[in-house]
Amino acid sequence: MDRTEATRTVDPITLSVVRGILETTQREMTLSLEKTARSSVFNLAHDYSTALFNAEPEMILQGQDIPIHLGSLIPAMKVVAGYFEGDINEGDLILHNDPAYGGSHAIDVCIYKPVFYHGELVYWTVCKGHLTDIGGPVPAGYNPDAKEIYAECLRIPPVKIWDRGKPRRDVLNMILTNMRARRDQEGDFNALIGACQVGERALIRMLDKYAKEEVDACIGELLNMAERQMRSLIAEVPDGTYEGVAVLEDAGHGFGDFDIKATVTIEGDDCRIAISSPPQVPYFINSYEGNSYSGVYLGLMMFAQLPPPYNEGLYRCVSVDMGPKGTLCNAREPAPHMNCTTTPMETLTDAVRLAFEKAMPSKVAASWGHANGLNIAGWDKRHDEEYVTMVLATIISGAGATPQQDGWHACGPECCFGALTSGDIELLEHSYPIIIHKYSLMTDSGGAGLHRGGSGTAWEVEPLDGDMTFIMFGEGRRIPALGAAGATSTMIDTKVGRLELKRDGNTETIRNNTIGVIKPGETVTNMNPGGGGYGDPKKRPVDKVVQDVKLGLVSIKGAREDYGVVIADAETLKVDLDATRKLRAA
């Protein structure tokens, strides 16, 4: 336990100041990215992340961005720095997306900028963002028909796109030539590079002011503090081995449902997490090891609930075994993988969360709705150009309820934990030739519980003036978000994801990942699951259930089936107390 009581060697005041500078630096990078990016996935949806590393490279600040990006940045940065070891120079910029080199999914493109001070490599500023396209046979990268990664995207192992301050136009051109909507992709590269430069500018300013040794000592202490914080939390968990098993449903591959198992072993203030998953499949839901780290760390943080700042020190006392190579959560080439940041990631996160729930039942919140979304593509006649994008509004699910409160509505998916935004519907209609008929909360979609899960969302779209291709991804269309502390729902159909296709007066419900085309006059409505509930729904106070009915979050039928509350009069919402008592006692 000596390590938790480590004596400070740095000036506590400078420590607080350095922490503030690092956070401000990251914030400046994030703002710069958001404001300059072309891809709606970046600029409207905040599907990007920034981080700072020291020369080691250890992650010294994880931005408060998308959690699913950030866990994987830790191994990716090490792979990238290792690849160019001995050849990292001032003015270099390295680009990389390949999952086999620690990346998440290949459409998340990462830029790494080594920061030099007086000729010495001191930091790395790193940005990762989800582009609208990454080449390959299907627009937007998600190809449910791909059997291999080669059929998904352009793979980019670490390459220098700037060499000693000089852009490598040939390399950039080669990459961009392989991508759709080139102008947008090029703009997004610029935005990523700009943000790295914004970060560099701020870090150099810090070193102009504070001696490097002093700053290094402070950063070292910040890492130690995060470690101590996590250790003291782990020490509170009773020693033992805890298992969590979550089911990954078959969303169209035909191999059936899979179990993903997390085994958490606590010994003192050390934590070991072992993952066991089935063999990889020729379908886009395999996760390479780097990406799986994100899912495991997110499950851990849903338990730990620690306040920021976050850095690599948090994970020093946590060792992770992803299972044998060639499995779903530790895939090897040439496994197709594009869906991996949501599927199987969120199921992996759930498994880890469930293991911790067994270890500390009172602390753990319910699962959030899983991503179950759409990409769209087509021709924009207004500007005579191709369009392609992931529609982030289609993955906005409900948040899980917590021991303290109901879940947030429209805040998910789980893998993004509220950091994602869906973009204004007018801006989407301005950017793409579509009509968004509906973007709303869904009745009876939040998981039942003493604390109700947040509502999921429905998003209905019609193409404006030509054919539109839609590509479905994700899961959570049969199994609703998992509740916690005994929360279960009776009405399931309204709580799971699905797609409704309206054509010629008929409505078809689709639950498998499908590629389709619709014309003007036809619509698809993507419905996203609500979050899991917390605690016994029969114990939810009757007046709260009635209030939910009044607000249209729960139907009269839902009140009866999920909560055992019988509403006798649809107009006044008067409750039949006798019938309610009987139903709740049953």
Add this chain to the structure above:
Amino acid sequence: MRSKYRLGIDAGGTFTDFVLAEQAGGNRLYKALSTPADPTIAIRNGLSLIAEDLDVPLDEIIPNCDLCINGTTVGLNALIQHKGARTGLICTAGHEDSIEIRNGHKEDGYRYDADYPPAVMLVPRNLRKGVRERVLSNGEVRTPLTEDDVRAACEHFLKEGVESVAISFVWSVLHPEHERRAGEIVREMMPDAILTLGSTLYPQVREYTRTSTAVTNAYLAPTLKKYVGAVDAYFRSLGAKHPVRYFQSNGGLAIGEAMTDRSVYAINSGPASAPLAGLHVSAPFDETNVITIDMGGTSFDITLTHEGVTNLNKNIDFLRYRIGVPMIQVETLGAGGGSIGWIDEMGLLQVGPQSAGSDPGPACYGQGGTEPTTTDVNLVLGYLNPDGLVGGRLPLDPEKAETAIRTKVAEPLGISLEKAAYGMFTIVNANMVNGIRRVSIERGYDPRDFVLVCAGGATGAHITALAREMGITRIIVPKLASGLCAFGQIISDVKYNYMATCPVRLDNEDAYRRVNTLFRDLEAEGQAHLKADGFGDDQIRIKRSLDMRYVGQVHECTVEVDNFEIGAETVERLKDAFHRRHEQLYTYAEPNNTVEIVNIESTLYGLVAKPGDKALAKGGNVDTSLKGTRQAIFSADGKRRRVPVHDGARLGAGDVVTGPAIIEETTTTIVIEPGWRAELHESESYVVTRG
């Protein structure tokens, strides 16, 4: 007869400040305790103080004011406490939930804490009624307005006791007729309700922002209406010759009626007059790059003006609600005199945002506070006079301050009292520096190109330390610092923002024509409005700005431009201005890519004559101002050194105080660190510089 006075009344969290300016020059500052439950009480109390001081009855002072100006917090308080009106929303069917979906995000990035609550809805879901209608992104009507749906919504609202109605339809900015017609129906069926139309209030693209802005406006309008009615009536009863002017978050004045229709413009008006005041006190030194900082009891407000133009915010989350209309960018931190020092879960020393407020207040107030605050720190460091603040009316207890810092900070961290106090001072300053970065570096400005203007009662103790940290070399501290916001209001002009959305790519004649016509129409409307308010042509000024971006981007940068006709040649001036701004902000530009306009805006000013200035008498012998010495700390080692204390009231124009020194004014204390010198200028400001 020329009026003798102008009156400014600025309601703050703790005090309401009154500045009475004589037209011939000279300002008087009065303070009355704020009365948030009924702010008119504070106004009455303050006016009594003035009448007493001048020994002239109020009904002789008020008719003698050319303008009475009020900055009010009633809108802000109603929003903080969720005490606005019962409000209904009529919107496009299918989009009833946009203010609750909030684009699907928590405003605070991802947080894992399980008790972080969602924002309280200003309009609950059962009062958000969708109606069948739809306009497309090209302005075409896809579905005409279904009037019966509007009537059904009104009937529902009447049953539910709705007092205020917002109407906001998708793409109403391109085709406002549906909102107008729905508005007519609402007026017909609900004649008592206040009505807000999204396309009138905030005619710019972004449905969520526009709807949220309209809803917030509707929610606050009845409160503002009632308040404005009471204040107007009171001043009329005192014989006011002109209607009271109200100060808005955009940094300008408005009449009461405009304040009711556009109540959302009132929500952050308090600190919004600081930039103008900052510019005014900097003017004698030819400075137009000004950062004004205002530290009060609980908060620290920062604003920035570059080449005379003040940073504005549009489309931001304010108190968790998305607000579109332009507001002066005010960066507010929980770093005031009452901010508490504490050790966080990580073992790090932090200061704020929690505040001891005015009750119990800092430990040294001796009102039962035990937490160490910034004021306690400034007392222990020897900056504040232990005999008390506000000329001794507020006595301080150094022992209680020492105990609080020793037990809550020094001992847990294992450092000395002095080091702990200086450490808290450093951290609170570092927080402020990070805040100043947000208005400067994040907006593409280098703070070293600015003067720092000191406003608020508590700022003076930190001002040289902050300038040192930022690399700023020139500071201006007006003697009136603690009432500078109220002063800013009385030198403000009437200001209205006129906006339109105009999504065009800047590469064709049609686009130029469209933009030119829109600007002309907006400005004609604004001029008519100002003329009706009594302004002549020579008193009207127009400033234009455009929100521009590269095709494919969705966030814009605002670029200020001169008034000129846009054509094939002059359009290059627009584009150049945009490329420059983009590079300034984000380190790069893309000069070969197409630029598009999204929104345009004309700001119309009705110019108001300013009260005169009076020059301060010359000084001569600085020694006559010496009132004693104190042991003060200026470095991290915690060493104390003896420094002279000057009485500001006894300094004259041209007098120089060399640091280390402390200057005590009645309502503020100025700490001059070693290496700095302060020269009192005849405009009643100290100019503090290096060397």
